[in-house]
Amino acid sequence: GAVVSQHPSWVICKSGTSVKIECRSLDFQATTMFWYRQFPKQSLMLMATSNEGSKATYEQGVEKDKFLINHASLTLSTLTVTSAHPEDSSFYICSARRALNTEAFFGQGTRLTVV
Amino acid sequence: LAKTTQPISMDSYEGQEVNITCSHNNIATNDYITWYQQFPSQGPRFIIQGYKTKVTNEVASLFIPADRKSSTLSLPRVSLSDTAVYYCLVGEYGGSQGNLIFGKGTKLSVKP
Numbered sequence: 131g132a133v134v135s136q137h138p139s140w141v142i143c144k145s146g147t148s149v150k151i152e153c154r155s156l157d158f159q160a161t162t163m164f165w166y167r168q169f170p171k172q173s174l175m176l177m178a179t180s181n182e183g184s185k186a187t188y189e190q191g192v193e194k195d196k197f198l199i200n201h202a203s204l205t206l207s208t209l210t211v212t213s214a215h216p217e218d219s220s221f222y223i224c225s226a227r228r229a230l231n232t233e234a235f236f237g238q239g240t241r242l243t244v245v
Numbered sequence: 246l247a248k249t250t251q252p253i254s255m256d257s258y259e260g261q262e263v264n265i266t267c268s269h270n271n272i273a274t275n276d277y278i279t280w281y282q283q284f285p286s287q288g289p290r291f292i293i294q295g296y297k298t299k300v301t302n303e304v305a306s307l308f309i310p311a312d313r314k315s316s317t318l319s320l321p322r323v324s325l326s327d328t329a330v331y332y333c334l335v336g337e338y339g340g341s342q343g344n345l346i347f348g349k350g351t352k353l354s355v356k357p
Binding site: 136164166173175176223224233235237239 | 279294347348350
């Protein structure tokens with residue numbers, strides 16, 4: 131299967147700072163990437179969908195000014211958590227698909243801890 | 246998007262066959278059924294996908310009845326390493342955006 135890589139795998143940051151998480155499709159071009167958040171013992175919650183070269187579409191209740199998503203190329207999408215607070219501590223996972231009618235591949239996730 | 250219902254948890258023993266059923270009563274004509282596996286602190290991993298009847302690959306089988314209102318993931322001869330959460334997703338294979346919406350999943354615990 132195709133490989134999707136996230137970086138970093140884990141990060142600890144101070145409250146009020148911003149953190150950037152990268153999601154790369156290593157061996158394919160991803161027209162669409164998805165970002166999820168997962169709290170302990172809960173399911174994945176879709177945050178936003180991004181298509182290369184266009185603005186991301188955010189799910190209801192997700193603050194787009196707080197969670198900045200950029201999909202500048204067909205192999206890279208970034209999620210920036212701005213002015214992070216302890217309640218933003220979570221497991222963030224990205225997913226990518228080549229095109230319509232293809233399966234989605236997931237990254238290994240990024241554990242964010244805000245102290 | 247069709248809503249899915251799965252058992253919250255299941256227990257099994259090594260070597261047994263495990264069947265996890267997912268209900269999706271309002272599945273649409275264009276919807277596919279996809280199963281993912283997730284280990285703690287890892288991203289989900291694709292297991293199998295199907296539209297109707299039966300699909301089999303090297304790790305699992307997926308049984309879909311004619312009405313498609315449910316599906317069953319079958320894991321043959323499970324091992325301890327199959328302990329994970331299994332998610333059933335229903336939606337258009339691509340769709341306008343192809344959003345993958347996860348339900349609560351089934352936590353499978355395999356015991357020795």
